Amino acid sequence: MKHLNKLLLAVVMVMAISSHAQNSNNPWALSFGVNAVDTRATAGGGQSDFINAVSQPFNVKENWNILPSVSYLSVARSVGENFSVGLQGSINKINKFVTYNPIAPGHNSSGYVVTNPGDLMYYGIDGSVKYSLMSLIKSKVIDPSLHLGGGYTFFGDNSFGTVNGGVGLTFWFSENVGLSLETTVKKSFGDRNIMGNISTPVAPSHLQHTAGITFQFGGKDTDGDGIYDKDDACPEVKGLKQFNGCPDTDGDGIIDGSDACPDVFGLAALNGCPDTDGDGIADKDDACPDVKGLAAFKGCPDTDGDGIADKDDKCPTVAGPKSNDGCPVLDADKDGVADKDDDCPTVAGPASNRGCPEVTVEVLKQLNEYGKTILFDSGKSSFKSQSFTVLQSITSILKEYPNTTFMIEGHTDSDGSNELNQTLSQDRAHAVKNYLIENGIAANRLEHTGYGETKPIDTNKTAKGKANNRRVEVSLIKK
Known part of the structure; x- marks a missing residue:
């Protein structure tokens, strides 16, 4: 042995x-x-x-x-x-x-x-x-x-x-x-x-x-994929036998090393990347991956064929020049401001005011003349019935200037305490503002404030002077 x-x-x-x-x-x-x-x-x-x-x-x-x-x-x-x-x-x-x-x-x-x-x-x-x-x-x-x-x-x-x-x-x-x-x-x-x-x-x-x-x-298989390192083209990454040991994470038949989109199932013609909209442009290079488009516009469509991609065209269904953002040059009020840039396309106005008419000194004077005739119930912010005609006239004027913002100011005479007059002027200005909003003037175009008895325009020693001091003024807010 x-x-x-x-x-x-x-x-x-x-x-x-x-x-x-x-x-x-x-x-x-x-x-x-x-x-x-x-x-x-x-x-x-x-x-x-x-x-x-x-x-x-x-x-x-x-x-x-x-x-x-x-x-x-x-x-x-x-x-x-x-x-x-x-x-x-x-x-x-x-x-x-x-x-x-x-x-x-x-x-x-x-x-x-x-x-x-x-x-x-x-x-x-x-x-x-x-x-x-x-x-x-x-x-x-x-x-x-x-x-x-x-x-x-x-x-x-x-x-x-x-x-x-x-x-x-x-x-x-x-x-x-x-x-x-x-x-x-x-x-x-x-x-x-x-x-x-x-x-x-x-x-x-x-x-x-x-x-x-x-x-x-004794065969060495570092990544444990059943393919020995000697025959494994990717010996340190687990892969598939049909790809000589290299992985195909997204299962599209293209190994990760040759796949431009290894985590998303794609097409061989696009190096393994998907093309959701089928326009021949890989999603990763497509600015509009869900809408079929043109290579010239990075995969985005140009519906009206004016050479401007729909996503950049303000009028995507109507052809227009690039200088007009893809829209046809329309100017309904003939004021020289294209309708697309005109805040008042049916009323002529200068380009400096985006095509809307500007409030003149005369218009402001007219508004304030109306404001002096607005009558309120004594000691209250409620309107007397004869004031509604005046309020409607003010509303009509403000509608002619749709891109202009106005300040509604309330004023009182000196009768009563300062605190009471301040509150009353504030409430009356607010009442006028609410009426205008309820009759079609956008709320973001109006502001209001009260000055009480602090800004008289006449004497408070006579009845006529006090009447002039009890007023509502409309001023222009410039932006």
Whole structure:
């Protein structure tokens, strides 16, 4: 058993080396199974007798020595170009030793004698170089091979070196697991058993057959996608086999490295980018990705064909010059201000006031004359009935100046306390403002305030003067 211990130690050392040498697809192979030793085919007897000897290569019952357990273990390492180197250890028990001796008692008609030399233990350590023919026959399952090497055999108390050569055949069930069969001729060096003296075999040449399971391993797959780094075009990113290990995140059939939009399903014609509106312009380059448009306008439409994209055209359905923002030049009131820029398109006015008429001094004077005739109930902010005609006239004038803002001011005479007059003037200005809003004047065009008795325009010592001081004034707010 001391030789067996040496064998196992050698195999363990080789396997230990494997954990530091992974640099290609499954470079390591581990095999184990049973072996058979046959001394008949190499027992001698001349050329014709050799032919007779090998005529029974599968005479298992009479010639083969088989130990009914796992009896061999081998480790091999690929070195490229279909070559591999390996180390094999085997153990057997010899109870069928075949020699050629036509004159010895007990020989058969062919001159071969089968004896039991006393259950001799057999140990073998063999190294070999193997050449696989798998790529030559272009198969992924059947793997024939040739091997050549040498070894050392322990045969009972004797030991000797051998030169080995043979053939093998592996059937791969998967990329990593296969059934391996091999036959090796081991040509011995040392004293041969002497014809007629078969009791103490010394250094017989012999055949060794093996049958076992082979596991390939050691391939490096950094990203864990099932594709070894050697064949992975993207070894550090998990990918798909059909793309040589590169990813296709959006599943559009274009690998991420060549996909201009790797996270969005797209078209090959647009380098993997989508085109939602189908105008031939990728969404990422399309200023209007949801509306079919023209390349000249970065994918935006020009409905009226005036050379201005709809998104920049203030009149997208009617052709107009760019100088007029795509709108036709219309000026209904003939004031020289295009309708699109005219806040008062039906009333003539200067461009400085956006086409609206400007409030003149005369108009303001007229408004304030009206304001003096607005009558309120005594001490209140409610209107006397005769004031509504005046209020309607003020409303009509303000409507003629739709882009102008006015201040409504309330004033009182000096009767009563300052606080009361201030509040009353504020309330009366507010009442006028509310009336104007309720009759069509935009609220954002009106402001109001009260000045109480602080801004008289006449004396408060006469009834007529007080009447003049009780008034509402309208002023222009300039912006």
